[in-house]
Amino acid sequence: MAKPDLSTFGPFFSMVSVRDDLSDEERAAILSAAGTAHIFAAGEDLVTQGERPSFSTLVVAGMTARYSTVEDGGRQITGLHIPGDFVDLHSFPLQVMDHSVTAITDCEVVTFPHKSLMRITETYPHLTRVLWLLTLLDGAIHRQWMVTKGRLTADEQMAHLFCEQFVRAQMAGLARSQSYPFPLTQAQFGDALGLSIVHTNRTLQRLRRTGALEWEDGFVEIVDWPLLRELGQFDPTYLHLEKLRR
Amino acid sequence: MAKPDLSTFGPFFSMVSVRDDLSDEERAAILSAAGTAHIFAAGEDLVTQGERPSFSTLVVAGMTARYSTVEDGGRQITGLHIPGDFVDLHSFPLQVMDHSVTAITDCEVVTFPHKSLMRITETYPHLTRVLWLLTLLDGAIHRQWMVTKGRLTADEQMAHLFCEQFVRAQMAGLARSQSYPFPLTQAQFGDALGLSIVHTNRTLQRLRRTGALEWEDGFVEIVDWPLLRELGQFDPTYLHLEKLRR
DNA sequence: CGGTTAATTGACCCACTTCAAGCGCGGTGG
DNA sequence: CCACCGCGCTTGAAGTGGGTCAATTAACCG
Numbered sequence: 433m434a435k436p437d438l439s440t441f442g443p444f445f446s447m448v449s450v451r452d453d454l455s456d457e458e459r460a461a462i463l464s465a466a467g468t469a470h471i472f473a474a475g476e477d478l479v480t481q482g483e484r485p486s487f488s489t490l491v492v493a494g495m496t497a498r499y500s501t502v503e504d505g506g507r508q509i510t511g512l513h514i515p516g517d518f519v520d521l522h523s524f525p526l527q528v529m530d531h532s533v534t535a536i537t538d539c540e541v542v543t544f545p546h547k548s549l550m551r552i553t554e555t556y557p558h559l560t561r562v563l564w565l566l567t568l569l570d571g572a573i574h575r576q577w578m579v580t581k582g583r584l585t586a587d588e589q590m591a592h593l594f595c596e597q598f599v600r601a602q603m604a605g606l607a608r609s610q611s612y613p614f615p616l617t618q619a620q621f622g623d624a625l626g627l628s629i630v631h632t633n634r635t636l637q638r639l640r641r642t643g644a645l646e647w648e649d650g651f652v653e654i655v656d657w658p659l660l661r662e663l664g665q666f667d668p669t670y671l672h673l674e675k676l677r678r
Numbered sequence: 679m680a681k682p683d684l685s686t687f688g689p690f691f692s693m694v695s696v697r698d699d700l701s702d703e704e705r706a707a708i709l710s711a712a713g714t715a716h717i718f719a720a721g722e723d724l725v726t727q728g729e730r731p732s733f734s735t736l737v738v739a740g741m742t743a744r745y746s747t748v749e750d751g752g753r754q755i756t757g758l759h760i761p762g763d764f765v766d767l768h769s770f771p772l773q774v775m776d777h778s779v780t781a782i783t784d785c786e787v788v789t790f791p792h793k794s795l796m797r798i799t800e801t802y803p804h805l806t807r808v809l810w811l812l813t814l815l816d817g818a819i820h821r822q823w824m825v826t827k828g829r830l831t832a833d834e835q836m837a838h839l840f841c842e843q844f845v846r847a848q849m850a851g852l853a854r855s856q857s858y859p860f861p862l863t864q865a866q867f868g869d870a871l872g873l874s875i876v877h878t879n880r881t882l883q884r885l886r887r888t889g890a891l892e893w894e895d896g897f898v899e900i901v902d903w904p905l906l907r908e909l910g911q912f913d914p915t916y917l918h919l920e921k922l923r924r
Numbered sequence: 925c926g927g928t929t930a931a932t933t934g935a936c937c938c939a940c941t942t943c944a945a946g947c948g949c950g951g952t953g954g
Numbered sequence: 955c956c957a958c959c960g961c962g963c964t965t966g967a968a969g970t971g972g973g974t975c976a977a978t979t980a981a982c983c984g
Contacts, residue, residue: 482915500821503911506829510821522818525811525924530818530916553807557800564810565771567817572768572776574820575746575756581827582872583752586940617962626828631940633964665749669728670776678771832972863930877972879932 440469440492440542443516443604448562450603452678458559465548466490472535479520479533487543488521494539495615499623500531509624510577511570512536512597514613516604522567524549537615561678572670581626584665586635589625591664594645598654599668610657615650639663686715686738686788689762689850694808696849698924704805711794712736718781725766725779733789734767740785741861745869746777755870756823757816758782758843760859762850768813770795783861783896807924818916827872830911832881835871837910840891844900845914856903861896885909 441462448454454462467487472478478496479485491513498511498519510531513519519533524546553560573596580589594614601612616624622632640646644660646653654660687708694700700708713733718724724742725731737759744757744765756777759765765779770792799806819842826835840860847858862870868878886892890906892899900906 498821500825502825502829508825508828510824522814525807526814526818526918527922527924528915528918528920530918531821554803557803557806560803560806560810561771561799564806564813567810567814568768568772571813571817571820572772574817574824575744575777578756578820578823578827578872579746579748579754581824582754583748618964619962626824628941629962630942630964634940637964669774672772672774672776674774676773678773864932865930874973875930876932876974880972883932 441466441490443492443514443606444490446605447516447603448566449675450673451565451675452562453675454559454562458556458562461552461556461559465544465552467543467545467548469540469542472496472539472541474535474537474539476535477532478535478541479523479529481529481532483529484527485520485523485529486547487545488524488549489519489533490542490544491515491517491519492540492542495536495613496533496539496541497536497620497624498531498533507623508626509620510574512616512624514597514601514604514606516606518544518566521563522570536620558678565672565678569672572672576670580664586625586627586631587638588664590632590635590639591644591660592666593625593664594639594647594652594654595660595664595666595668596671598652599671599673603671603673610655611651611653613650614647614652687712687736689738689760689852690736692851693762693849694812696919696921697811698808698921700805700808704802704808707798707802707805711790711798713789713791713794715786715788718742718785718787720781720783720785723778723780724787725769725775727775727778729775730773731766731769731775732793733791734770734795735765735779735787735789737761737763737765738786738788741782741859742779742785742787743782743866743870744777744779753869754872755866756820758862758870760843760847760850760852762852764790764812767809768816782866804924811918811924815918818918822916826910832871832873832877833884834910836878836881836885837890837906838912839871839910840885840893840898840900841906841910841912841914842917844898845917845919849917849919856901857897857899859896860893860898 478489492515496513496519497509499507499509501507520529523529580592597614598607598612601607606612618632619629622629625632642659642663644656644663646655724735738761742759742765743755745753745755747753769775826838843860844853844858847853852858864878865875868875871878888905888909890902890909892901
């Protein structure tokens with residue numbers, strides 16, 4: 433529960449700097465808004481639906497997922513979060529959580545008290561717009577997932593998700609040239625895709641047979657990026673990778 | 679293209695006041711940020727994917743939809759907008775549109791120049807958080823659509839969407855006690871649900887036979903609200919209907 | 925009265941689900 | 955040291971929800 437040091441925020445600043453520049457003062461404001469560091473074990477929930485957290489949580493190491501459950505026990509994962517991502521920055525204006533967040537792997541996070549975020553919005557309009565932007569990226573990804581789920585086949589949808597995670601990992605500085613961490617089980621992967629575990633497995637086998645990628649030991653290796661992009665009809669426009677004055 | 683008068687913003691202020699209070703000064707700031715009024719005919723696009731609009735658009739009358747298309751020509755609607763909704767408030771921080779917006783019916787809108795919104799973020803932190811909140815409501819709805827699409831049957835998903843639109847229409851002051859405008863064709867409805875037109879039709883017939891609702895001439899009449907809620911597993915928490923200081 | 929668009933129906937097909945079983949591996953306890 | 959267990963992955967077989975293709979009807983409109 434110590435105060436985190438600067439290197440902790442590498443993925444976050446890397447991910448932001450793809451989209452906009454922060455001034456030294458703004459960076460300092462982020463650092464001083466940071467609260468305490470925490471550890472969660474795989475399977476633990478960081479936040480639960482219905483809660484009113486007094487802080488937002490930034491992932492520093494590991495992977496987390498947003499999810500909701502339905503009456504028959506089914507679970508839908510609505511977002512995957514890697515270091516540099518806030519799992520619930522939206523809880524600052526929304527205040528009540530409309531979904532839960534769970535730890536996919538053991539992970540390390542830093543909390544940002546809403547009080548500190550409030551002070552940022554009162555003092556740093558540009559930084560506020562950048563934080564706003566981050567929540568809008570989530571929204572853009574949500575829309576893309578709807579499109580792939582609604583109008584593409586399972587094979588295309590799966591290829592698309594592998595593409596998305598690759599690019600996002602690159603932006604956060606977490607990818608090697610052709611590989612990135614992807615520590616899900618197939619059951620969790622199926623929950624993210626909205627597929628049964630059996631069909632997830634078979635779809636994955638088909639995708640592997642195309643030779644576009646490999647996935648073992650929690651790492652994805654991109655073998656044929658142009659092919660994978662094509663299979664997933666992946667166009668990264670929705671990730672807003674352009675550096676613009678926000 | 680005249681400057682709009684105050685009554686134009688009734689649904690917007692109604693919808694906002696469900697979630698928070700605005701001061702007179704903040705209301706005035708909204709009014710003075712408003713640009714010009716415009717009319718779009720059904721089928722016209724208000725905004726197109728890839729565009730960099732210099733303003734955001736508030737619906738004043740009629741209905742619009744966000745959508746994306748995929749390679750085989752399929753179309754997925756990712757959001758339905760009624761009076762009081764911004765169709766692309768997110769284009770203010772994002773700047774580049776990652777989807778298009780089309781007019782479902784003839785409709786009337788008011789544009790808000792990004793320059794004016796920028797001035798709001800520089801001057802009114804609380805109002806900024808309220809605008810931020812509005813974009814987060816979109817995100818929450820997106821997540822819910824993912825869940826219903828991913829883990830519910832077509833029947834449940836359809837019932838859920840009817841519930842959602844009812845509550846949203848009520849919040850904007852657009853519903854009578856048990857009915858609200860729903861001017862989609864079945865093809866458009868199917869595009870929103872991610873279903874084929876044939877299956878949309880058959881699912882609708884089944885839903886009608888439950889006696890939970892009627893839908894004709896562009897209006898939905900809720901006949902048995904508890905039943906409809908149950909059929910759609912509808913829980914409005916995600917719409918954040920609580921008035922809180924944001 | 926022909927032309928167009930929306931709603932509907934029938935028939936067939938396939939993508940995906942469900943149920944059930946088996947396999948491999950690491951962990952644990954006796 | 956080994957037997958057992960649980961979990962993640964894989965496979966087979968059978969069922970079904972939803973898609974596709976094709977045609978018909980109904981309403982509207984100039």
